[in-house]
Structures are given as C-alpha cells and as structure tokens.
Amino acid sequence: MVNLSVNIAGLRLKNPIMTASGTFGYGEEYSEFMDLNRLGAIVAKGLSAAPRQGNPTPRIVETPAGMLNAIGLQNIGVKAFIKEKLPFLKKFDIPVIANFFGDSIDEYVKAAVELSGADGVHALEMNISCPNKQAGWIVFGTDPEIMEQVVKAVRKETKLPLIVKLSPNVTDIGLMAKVAEDCGADAVSLINTITGMAVDVKSRRPVLANNTGGLSGPAVRPIAVRMVWEASKAVKIPVIGMGGITTAGDALEFLIAGARAVAVGTANFINPTAVIDIIDGIEKFLTDEGISDINEIIGSLKIRS
Amino acid sequence: MSKYFKAEITDNISLNKHFKILTLTPQSDIVVPQPGQFYMLNSNNTYDPLLKRPFSIFGCKNNTLSFLYRIRGKGTSCLSNLRGGDIIEVIGPLGNNYPEPAGDFIAVAGGVGIASLLPLLDKRKNTGYLFYGARSKDESVMLSEAGALSKETFVATDDGSEGRKGLITELLKGFLNNLKSEISNFTLPIYACGPNPMLKELSKIARERRIKCYVSLEEHMACGVGACLGCVVKTVSGYRRVCKEGSVFDSEEIVW
Ligand SMILES: Cc1cc2nc3c(=O)[nH]c(=O)nc-3n(C[C@H](O)[C@H](O)[C@H](O)COP(=O)(O)OP(=O)(O)OC[C@H]3O[C@@H](n4cnc5c(N)ncnc54)[C@H](O)[C@@H]3O)c2cc1C
Ligand SMILES: Cc1cc2nc3c(=O)[nH]c(=O)nc-3n(C[C@H](O)[C@H](O)[C@H](O)COP(=O)(O)O)c2cc1C
Ligand code: FES
Numbered sequence: 137m138v139n140l141s142v143n144i145a146g147l148r149l150k151n152p153i154m155t156a157s158g159t160f161g162y163g164e165e166y167s168e169f170m171d172l173n174r175l176g177a178i179v180a181k182g183l184s185a186a187p188r189q190g191n192p193t194p195r196i197v198e199t200p201a202g203m204l205n206a207i208g209l210q211n212i213g214v215k216a217f218i219k220e221k222l223p224f225l226k227k228f229d230i231p232v233i234a235n236f237f238g239d240s241i242d243e244y245v246k247a248a249v250e251l252s253g254a255d256g257v258h259a260l261e262m263n264i265s266c267p268n269k270q271a272g273w274i275v276f277g278t279d280p281e282i283m284e285q286v287v288k289a290v291r292k293e294t295k296l297p298l299i300v301k302l303s304p305n306v307t308d309i310g311l312m313a314k315v316a317e318d319c320g321a322d323a324v325s326l327i328n329t330i331t332g333m334a335v336d337v338k339s340r341r342p343v344l345a346n347n348t349g350g351l352s353g354p355a356v357r358p359i360a361v362r363m364v365w366e367a368s369k370a371v372k373i374p375v376i377g378m379g380g381i382t383t384a385g386d387a388l389e390f391l392i393a394g395a396r397a398v399a400v401g402t403a404n405f406i407n408p409t410a411v412i413d414i415i416d417g418i419e420k421f422l423t424d425e426g427i428s429d430i431n432e433i434i435g436s437l438k439i440r441s
Numbered sequence: 442m443s444k445y446f447k448a449e450i451t452d453n454i455s456l457n458k459h460f461k462i463l464t465l466t467p468q469s470d471i472v473v474p475q476p477g478q479f480y481m482l483n484s485n486n487t488y489d490p491l492l493k494r495p496f497s498i499f500g501c502k503n504n505t506l507s508f509l510y511r512i513r514g515k516g517t518s519c520l521s522n523l524r525g526g527d528i529i530e531v532i533g534p535l536g537n538n539y540p541e542p543a544g545d546f547i548a549v550a551g552g553v554g555i556a557s558l559l560p561l562l563d564k565r566k567n568t569g570y571l572f573y574g575a576r577s578k579d580e581s582v583m584l585s586e587a588g589a590l591s592k593e594t595f596v597a598t599d600d601g602s603e604g605r606k607g608l609i610t611e612l613l614k615g616f617l618n619n620l621k622s623e624i625s626n627f628t629l630p631i632y633a634c635g636p637n638p639m640l641k642e643l644s645k646i647a648r649e650r651r652i653k654c655y656v657s658l659e660e661h662m663a664c665g666v667g668a669c670l671g672c673v674v675k676t677v678s679g680y681r682r683v684c685k686e687g688s689v690f691d692s693e694e695i696v697w
Contacts, residue, residue, distance in 0.1 A: 161668035165685075169445055181670075189680055196663050196671035201488040203663060207670045210680060354488045382488075405492060405664040406483075408445050408532060 138422040139429040140415070142176075142396050144374045145297035145322030147231045147259055149176035149397060152430060153387065153415050156378050156401030157182050157235035157261060157301075158207065159352075162221040163228075169408040174415060176397060177231040180221070182263050184237055185246040187213035192345040197334050202355030202380070203402060204332050206346035209237060209266070214247050218254045231258040233299065239269045241289050252294040259297040262290055265305070265328040265350075277303035277328075280315050287319035299376065302326040302367070304356075309363045310370030317371040325376035325399065326367060327360045353402040354380045361389050368394025368435060382410065384417025394435045442470045444534065450527040451505055453520075460553070460582045461521055462499070464507040465529070472534055474498040474506070476560035477657055477689045480533030481665040482508065484519030494520075495662050495684070497557035497634070498534060506531075509556035509583065535665050536688045539632050539655055541565075545592065547572065549609060549643060551635020555583055557657050558634055562590040570616070570629065571595065574609025574639065578602035610642045617650060628652045631692075644692035654692040658683050 140151035154177040160166055162180050172178060190210025197204050212220070214236070225232045234251045238244035244262070251257050264277030264286065271279075276286050287300055300316035302309060304327035313324045329350025334343040342348070360379025368375040377395030381387050382403040390398045403410040418430070427433060448465040455461050463482075474480075481493035494516040500507035512521050523529065539561050546565070548558045549572045562569045571591035575581035576599045584603070588594040595612050596604025605612055620629075628650070633643050634657040647654030660672040660683040667685035674683050675696040681687065 158670075159664075159668060161666075165664075165666050165668040169443070190670065190673070192675075193673060194661050195673065196661050196669070198490060198492050201491055203492060205663070205669070205671060210670050210673070353491055402491075402663075405669060407530070408664075408666065 138419055138427065139431070140419060142430060142434070144376065144397050145259060145299060147177065147297055149231065151176045151415050151418070152391065152397035153411055153418070154233070154376070154397060154399045155179050155404065155411060156399040157263065159401040159404050162217070163225050164221070166404065166408055170412050172228045173230060174412055175230050177233055178225065178228070179233045179235055179261055179399060180217070180225070181211055182209055182235045182237050183211050183214050183217050183247060183251070184209065185214055185243050185250065187211060187216065194344055195346075197343045197349070199332070199334055199351065200355060202351050202353030204334055204344060204349035204351055205329065206344045206349035208346065214250045218250070222254060222256045226256040232256055233259045233261050235261040235263055235301070237263040237266045239266055241270070241286050244286050245289050245293050248290045248294045252296050257296065259299060260294060261299040261301050261325060262287070263301050263328065265301070265303040275303060275305065277312065278306050280311060283312065283315055284319055287316055287321060291320040297322040299323045299325050301328055303328050304330050304359065304363055304379075310366045313367035313371045313375070317373050321373060323374040323376060324367060324371065325378065327356065327363055327379045330356055330359065352380070354382055356380045357386060357389075361393050364390050364395050365393040365437065381414070382406070384414045384421055387414050387418060388421060388433065391430070391433050392435070392437050394437065396434055442472050444472055445530070445532050446471060447528055448506070448531050450523050450525055450529065452525050453523050456582045457579055459511055459580065460509065461512065462507055462509050463520060463523065464500075464505050465531070466505050467531070468528075471506075474501050474534035475538035476564055477538035477557060478534035478536050479665075479688060480506070480508070480531055480535065481662070482520065482529065482531055483516060484523055485527070485529060487519070490516045490519060492663050493532065493665065495535075495665055497657070498560060499556045500560065509553065509559075511553045532665055536684055537686070539657075539689050542568065542630055542632070544568065545570070545629055547613070547629045547631045548591070549613060549631060549633040549635065549639070550574070550587070551609065551633075551639040552576070552580060554634035554657070555587055558632060559583060559587050559590070561632060562587055566590050567592050572609050572613050572616075573604075574598070574635065575603070576600070610639060610646065613643075614646060617646070630655065633657070640692070641697045644695065644697060647692055655689050656692045656695070657688045658690060658695075659688070
C-alpha cells in the first residue's frame, strides 16, 4: 500500500488530485461517471456574490491541443450555491473548495464572507484573474499592488484556508506567489488560463463572441509546469499545480516540479473519468517505482546544473 | 450501465462525398437512447482534435449504435478515417429527447438534421409528415429510408434537383394553409432539426398558427454533460445549456 495523502493548508486530502474550477460543474454533472468520494478534493465552478449570466456564444473554440473559453464566469451566485448545490456535495466525504471572484474588492469580500459562513465549505479558492472595475479594469492578479489589496481584504474576513489562484498572464510568477504568501494566503494554485485569441479568416472576426478567451488543455502544460516550478521556489506555502493535466504522467510532472496537489480541468471534457484514471495511474507509478509515499515525489526535481 | 464506454467500429460507410454512416458496437451494457439524444464522439485519443464532437443518435439496433454525419472540419474528417475493428471511447446518451407526439406530427429536417429526426419517424411509423430541405439531390441523404417511415413526404432543395426548388419552410406554409381550410382546428406539432435560420422561421410559423414547435439546437460543445457552460442558448429564462436542458427546446422558450 502506498500513501497518497497530502496536507494542504490544514486540509487532509486522501490523494493529491482535485478538479479544476469551472471544468467540473458543481460536482453533480460528473457524479454519474464516478464515485466522487475517490477525489482528493472537489473545486466547484467559480462563484460571485450575485449571479452572473456570462458571455454570449460562441464561448468556446478548439485550438491545437487545447481550447479557448470565454464563458464569462456564468454562475448561480453564492446564495443559490449554498442552498441548491452544497447539500449534494455535503453527502461526500471529501473537502469541498469553493472558488470565488468579484469585480471589486467589496464583491470579493462579500462572496468570501458568505461562503465562510456555510456549513460544508472547507476551503476557499480565490480567482484573481478578473478585471477590477474600480481600477480601469486591470486584472487583479496581474498587478502586485491591486492583488495585495484584494487578498489582504479577503484574508481579514475569513478563517477558512485561503488558496489564491494565480494568473499566468504575468512576467514574474514567483513574485505574484510571494505577494499572495505575504498577504496571508495558505496556498497558491496555478495556472489559470492563458489569454489567447482565434480569428475566423473568412469573416475576419474573432471566433469568440468575447474576442479573446482563456487557453487551457495540453497545449499549456509546459508553461504551467515551468510556472509551478518557479512559484514553488519562491514560497513556503503549498503550491497546487494545474494546466493541461491529462494523464498520470502529466500530474507527476507537476508534483515533481514542486506542486503538493494538482487539479484536472479540460481533460474531464474528453474523458469524464480522467480524475480517477489519474489517481489510479499515480498509485501504479509509485508501486512500480517502489516508492511508498507520494510526499517523497513532491518537489523531488533534480535540476540540471 | 455507464454513459462512458468503449465501442468497436463495425463499419463506416460513405453515402457520397460528404456523408457517412458510422456504426459501432459498445463493449459494455449501455443506456438505451431516445430519439433526439446525442453522443460525444472523437476519432481517438488524439490531442488534435482534442474535444469530442456531438452527434445525434441515428440508429440503435441489435446492440449497435449508428450515426449519420457530414464531413465538415478536422473532427469529422478524422471520424471518417475510422475503420472496422477500431476502438473509440464514447459518452452518451446525452441531453433530453423529443417529447413523444400524441398523434400525427410534422418533422422538418434541414440537411443532416434528418439524423436526429429519423429515429422519431421510426418510433412513430407512418404518423409523421416529413418535410426535408437540402442543398441538392446529392445532399438529401436517407430520403427514401425516411420517406418509407413517414405518412407523407415533402422535399425542397436549393437547386431544385430533388423535390421543389426553394425553402422547405415555404412548402410547409402551403401545407399548413391547406390543412387549415380543410379542418379548422387541426394542429400538428412540429419537430425540427437543422440550420438556425430554418428553425427561427419555423418558430415564427408555429407562433402565427399557435402550434407547438420543438427544435433541436446546435452549439459548440466541450463537455456535453453540463459542466463547462460552453454550449448555452439564450432563452426567456436566461442562458440554458444545449447539452443538458436541450438539445430539444420548445421554440417559444428561445430568444431567436
Ligand atoms: C446536439 C448536436 C447533435 C449533432 N448531430 C449531428 C449529426 O447527427 N450529424 C452531423 O453531421 N452533425 C451533427 N452535429 C454537428 C456536429 O457536431 C459538427 O458538425 C461537428 O462538431 C463539426 O466538427 P469538425 O471538427 O468536423 O468541424 P470544425 O472544424 O470544428 O468546424 C467546421 C464547421 O462546423 C461548425 N461546428 C463545429 N462544431 C459545431 C457544433 N457543435 N455545432 C454546430 N456547428 C459546429 C464550425 O463552426 C465550422 O463552421 C450535431 C451538433 C449538436 C450540437
Ligand atoms: C470552461 C472553463 C471554465 C473555467 N472556469 C473557471 C472558473 O470559474 N474559475 C477559475 O478559477 N478557473 C476557471 N477555469 C480555469 C481552470 O480551472 C484551470 O485553471 C485551467 O483550465 C487550466 O487547467 P486545464 O488545462 O487542466 O484545463 C476554467 C477553465 C475552463 C476550460
Ligand atoms: S457542452 Fe459543456 S455545458 Fe454543454
């Protein structure tokens, strides 16, 4: 028997595999394909204090080995989540991590406070890849100062473990991870999607109704692995890695590069049992390699000098 | 019984240059599909194309599933290269289905939309009036098969190479006007699948005549199971997922 369990921000996960926000609905959608109890943790679709209707379509387009999405953070709002979705998730014996966002510091704080008061939410993941309407629509997570303000404001108002989800659309990801740590984050997760664009050459219009979208899937994986490596060198708090993970081997890359847990996103769409296959694959890898504890793998990267 | 299963390709037959029928044999017990439901298919575990594509169930007989498809882009080109014996992974059946007609009904198919409607015509043999619109004779695939299951068949093509030249919705209007004069309160529900402009026109026709109209919509999909919110359509009660609340909607619900 190998030990797969890891500790993150005071949460004990039975294995280091979780779902990436926005790719697993509110859990129900995939519950007919697997036993959700097998997951390390479940991260639900991003929530805002008030419901959001999201962008017009097309919202998604496939690109080589990846996809662009501009869903526009459509969600039912924190209140409806607590009332309609949380009771289902509470039936399972796994940590529920609520992902949330806002378009102002007040909105972030409001969502965080309401989620913190809900029985059955075990941790918060704060999506800072959103534009700040009070600061010229600069994305919170791309400016260290704006980021500091919002993370500090949320940290003050919640006692739940706080994971800050970093934007990859920055020059120095290590710096951003450090800002999160200094503001009191219990962990950082990365990467969110990389901003991209696809053009229809006949109409000469962007394919997505929103013009630009976020790139995810296998295409982003090498960038994500590099950023996880850099972030994990910059901070002492745990790093949760994601971006293009499709197989157990992909997940292991992130763990070796320094991630204490990983999340699976776009791969769920292609293989609705991807998370389970990855858990099984990691266990098999460890057994085959004669490693008894997953924690021996984490951060074990042997840098070439 | 799982909605995610492996299946072996039985055959993949060309009807002509653009259309093929893929038949597969699931390797485990499956959920029996209803007319109007769909499956997510891709050629294999490739990263490019990455996502599976949605296809309506076209046939379900003797433990095989079949799909009628038009070769359009990368995904369908790869599908067309599958051969007997190949194994693929399939998700389905997904989405809702056509509500069962109480009596006679009208089926309006635009092009490959016939794939979605044929199982309904088959289930309710000789009770459907089929209206089939296509670009040309070549493109009106499965016409005789669908016609054989229908009470009456009307065809229109853009170039007049099969049936009447023009739009199928014009043929339907003529048919409905005649019905009206024969029997005053005669209302047949409409079941439709095809390009959006056709569905929009049908919703107008149905509204004017106060008849029920069910439309099966298409939208780009990533997951097919309601998780990604990529496939939404604007309805009178906000955005709804085509893959979950649809793909069949009451046309009155849609903001056209
Ligand atoms: C519920 C549902 C059922 C369907 N059933 C059938 C069927 O039975 N037979 C069939 O031939 N086709 C069906 N389609 C359409 C089919 O999914 C698309 O033709 C296919 O995804 C195109 O993939 P591609 O990679 O070949 O084309 P791409 O290279 O992705 O695109 C080629 C063209 O197809 C369009 N397209 C891509 N994806 C979709 C989509 N999901 N819906 C509409 N247009 C799209 C693109 O905008 C582009 O113009 C259905 C679609 C839906 C949503
Ligand atoms: C359709 C879609 C919706 C997403 N929605 C959210 C969201 O609501 N909140 C969030 O923090 N990240 C969201 N993400 C980002 C993912 O959680 C993840 O960070 C990213 O997709 C990279 O992982 P992947 O390549 O495995 O998908 C979304 C991604 C996709 C593809
Ligand atoms: S395709 Fe993902 S929600 Fe419909």
